Amino acid sequence: MAGDQGQSGTGPTLRDRLTARATGWRVAKPSFTLTTEPRSIGNPTRGRELCAGRYHFGGHVVEAGQTGLWAVETGGDAAFEAGRQGFGWMDDLAALGSASAQARARAWTEGWLDLYGRGAGPGWTAPLAGRRLIRWLHHRRWLTGESSPGKAEDRLSRALDHHTRFLARRAVTAGTGLGRFEALCGLAIGGLTLSGHDTRAEPALRALELACRDTIGIDGGIVSRNPEELLAIFELLVWTDRALSDRGRLTRPELQAAMERLAQSLRTLRHADGGLARFHGGGRGTTGGLEGALALADIRPAPVEGLAMGFARLARGRTSVIIDAAPPPTGPASRDAHAATLAFEMTSGRRPVIVNCGSGEGFGAEWARAARATASQSTLGLDGVSSARLGTEARTRDLLVEGPREVLNDLDLSPGPASLVAGHDGYAQNHGLIHVRRLDLGVDGRALAGEDVLTAEGDADKRRFARALERLAKSGSPGIAYTIRFHLHPDVDARLDLGGRAVSLTLRSGEIWIFRQSSAARMSLDPSVYLEKTRATPVASLQIVLSGRATTPVTAVKWNLAKAQDTPDHLRDLHPDAAD
Numbered sequence: 001m002a003g004d005q006g007q008s009g010t011g012p013t014l015r016d017r018l019t020a021r022a023t024g025w026r027v028a029k030p031s032f033t034l035t036t037e038p039r040s041i042g043n044p045t046r047g048r049e050l051c052a053g054r055y056h057f058g059g060h061v062v063e064a065g066q067t068g069l070w071a072v073e074t075g076g077d078a079a080f081e082a083g084r085q086g087f088g089w090m091d092d093l094a095a096l097g098s099a100s101a102q103a104r105a106r107a108w109t110e111g112w113l114d115l116y117g118r119g120a121g122p123g124w125t126a127p128l129a130g131r132r133l134i135r136w137l138h139h140r141r142w143l144t145g146e147s148s149p150g151k152a153e154d155r156l157s158r159a160l161d162h163h164t165r166f167l168a169r170r171a172v173t174a175g176t177g178l179g180r181f182e183a184l185c186g187l188a189i190g191g192l193t194l195s196g197h198d199t200r201a202e203p204a205l206r207a208l209e210l211a212c213r214d215t216i217g218i219d220g221g222i223v224s225r226n227p228e229e230l231l232a233i234f235e236l237l238v239w240t241d242r243a244l245s246d247r248g249r250l251t252r253p254e255l256q257a258a259m260e261r262l263a264q265s266l267r268t269l270r271h272a273d274g275g276l277a278r279f280h281g282g283g284r285g286t287t288g289g290l291e292g293a294l295a296l297a298d299i300r301p302a303p304v305e306g307l308a309m310g311f312a313r314l315a316r317g318r319t320s321v322i323i324d325a326a327p328p329p330t331g332p333a334s335r336d337a338h339a340a341t342l343a344f345e346m347t348s349g350r351r352p353v354i355v356n357c358g359s360g361e362g363f364g365a366e367w368a369r370a371a372r373a374t375a376s377q378s379t380l381g382l383d384g385v386s387s388a389r390l391g392t393e394a395r396t397r398d399l400l401v402e403g404p405r406e407v408l409n410d411l412d413l414s415p416g417p418a419s420l421v422a423g424h425d426g427y428a429q430n431h432g433l434i435h436v437r438r439l440d441l442g443v444d445g446r447a448l449a450g451e452d453v454l455t456a457e458g459d460a461d462k463r464r465f466a467r468a469l470e471r472l473a474k475s476g477s478p479g480i481a482y483t484i485r486f487h488l489h490p491d492v493d494a495r496l497d498l499g500g501r502a503v504s505l506t507l508r509s510g511e512i513w514i515f516r517q518s519s520a521a522r523m524s525l526d527p528s529v530y531l532e533k534t535r536a537t538p539v540a541s542l543q544i545v546l547s548g549r550a551t552t553p554v555t556a557v558k559w560n561l562a563k564a565q566d567t568p569d570h571l572r573d574l575h576p577d578a579a580d
Contacts, residue, residue: 011078012124016170020119023165027158030194034246036137039239039296041286042091043534050089051100056536057083060364069104070111078122085123086131087112091286094139106143106152109136117159119166126170127179130186133163134239137193161197164190168200172207176215177222178229184208185236192243205252208240212258220265221309223333225326227269228282230309231290234262238297263301266290268308269322271347277311277322278345280329281336281359283533305413312411314418317445318349323437324377325409325422328388334400336361336372339386341404341424342437343377346448346561351507352489354378354561358531363538371531372400375485380435380452383481387426387435402429417443431480432456432464433550447562452484456553465553479549484557486515490530490541503544504564512566517559521548 012020049056053064055072058079064072069089074080083089090109093101116123123132136143136156144153167187174183184207191201215222215233222230237259241251269277274291275284294301304313310326323344329337336359346354357376360367372390374381381387388403409422423436436453456465468480488494493506503515503525517523528543546557 010125011081011122013173015173016124016126017119019169020124020166022119023169024117024119024162027162027165028196029154029157030161030196032157032193033195033198034193034243036140036189036193036243036246038094038138038142039242039292040091040135040138040235041289041292042088042093042095043286044092044096046089046092046534047094047096047098047101049536050093051096051098051104054536055084056362057081057089058362061536068111069108070115081122082128085112085121086128087135088131090135090139094142102142105139109143109156110152113155113159117155117162119162124166125179126167126174126183128182129163129166130171130174130182130184133160133167133186133190134182134236136160136163137189160190160194164194164197164200167204168197171204177224178232180211180215181208181233181236184211185240188240189243192247192249205240205244205255208237209252209254212237212254216258216261217309218261219304219308220261220263223329224280224336225309225311225329225333226280226282226336227266227276227278227309227311228285230262230269230282231266231276231285231293234259234266235289235293237262238293242296259297260299260301263294263297263299264304265308267301268304268313269311271322271345271352272315272318272320273347273350273352275347275352278356278358278532279311279324279340279343280338281361283359286534306411307409312409312420312422314413314420314439314441315445316418316441316443319346319441319445319448321346321439321441321448323420323422323439325407325411325420327404327407327424328400330400330403332399335398337388337400338372338377339374339388339400339403339426340377340379341387341407341426342422342435343374343379344439345378348445348507348511348513348563349509351491351509351511353492353505353507353513354486355489355530357487357529359533360531360538362533363531367531367538375483376487378485378487380437380454380482380484382427382431382433383483385427385430387424417441427454428461428464430464431468432461432466433480434461447560449558449560451556451558453557454480454482454550454555462553469551477549479551481549482547482555484521484546484559485528486544486561487528487530488542488544490539492542494525494542494544496525505561512564513561514564515544515559515561517546517557519546519548519557519559521546521557 055062060080093105171183171187174180188204191197312323312325314321360371374386388400391399391401404424404426407424412419419440421438427433433454438451440449456462497504505513528541530539530541
């Protein structure tokens, strides 16, 4: 039943609460049929913040000082509550690995068991229970110590038994998407790891196979088109497959096929520096997360010939460019999606250069909404209008509506330069204009040439375009204003050069790139912002902006981003990364 789906951000249903209490009445102390290694990777910077009393969950930061995690008042914020109840923070404390981090992990686990261990509280949904169970298993030895079993290990073992019993009844209610995989993988891993729960593993694995079939497309994509969510699902399947292997069982063919499809897509969505492309609410991913999962799965994905989950990847030399070349998600899957059609990101070696602003979800509702607009992506937008609009009615609020219906693309990855020509009709209905973008990455990766075209092609579009010009003329505006934005990573040092006719970009590696354009558009260097989930606050950055007005049925803007001639092909990039 739809109303019975306890998603991680919505809190437990009445049936969740009753089941949590019922399955906690007669818990046992299971032994462990295998020892699970700490496979989930955290961020030590976030671990240090946690130790300093700075709690950053679900878009809210609480400066708690010496106040314990469970004593902090959330004000009823479901996203913050889900963040702390899911125990993902344990990965960050374990990544830090200090005695202080270990002490907090133990104290906070004990505190959770005291408050909620008998089945009470907001954390008893299937996705959160699955997420919690996996973290406890991954970090069990670190939590309880290497010495002989004691009270802490006994209590944690009983909690794991309770969670596995709960998931055996409630995992099937976890809805769709990532939450369903968290619940089913938690149940499967619990069944394979804890004695007395073997019979629960097989139904979970069968349900997981169905979830893979229903959720993961032939191209290895998911409907949300969120690269970070794709990686999270891949990691969960890899951990489950490894638990099967550790128990001496054969890999399930359906799971293996799903992992291979996911790995192939993730290869396309990975930049030259190893980070994920930041689209549709996804971040760069935890450093080393994808590499670790690929190594654990022993999968070496082949290159994708065409698009992967609607994204194209151009890669030559040390440069990678990833472009959103498909319509945005629609319906419920668009709840976190961005109006990012034809936006791109570019990385040179270890250094991001052109980025999208990213997900504002971690910084509150206003940031989340602003980050979804076309102006926050590295693409062309019309003045005050996004290529896809957010709904305003109650049933469509926070969903993307009126977006591109058709996105055509021609990708050429044959030997030599790599190129993409793509166009979308997101502005056709109201302005009669099609946006066409061409990107050509040189054979050595030293130059990216681009052209953005606004064109009214058919008779109907030309009439719409003429009407739009008439409306603007009445208000004193000559033509349809457009802006082409290139958001820069905050580590890029940018300045206007050659009397404002070029922009010099200096990377932390020492590389210098020069941006030029040849059109009637005005070029400026304006403030921007970089939003990344691993950072505590938005970070100020810059953006190159080309602005002008479309007054004829065809408006073309050509631009070029190339390494300075005296920049060598290879540099010893020894400068430390900025803390993400």
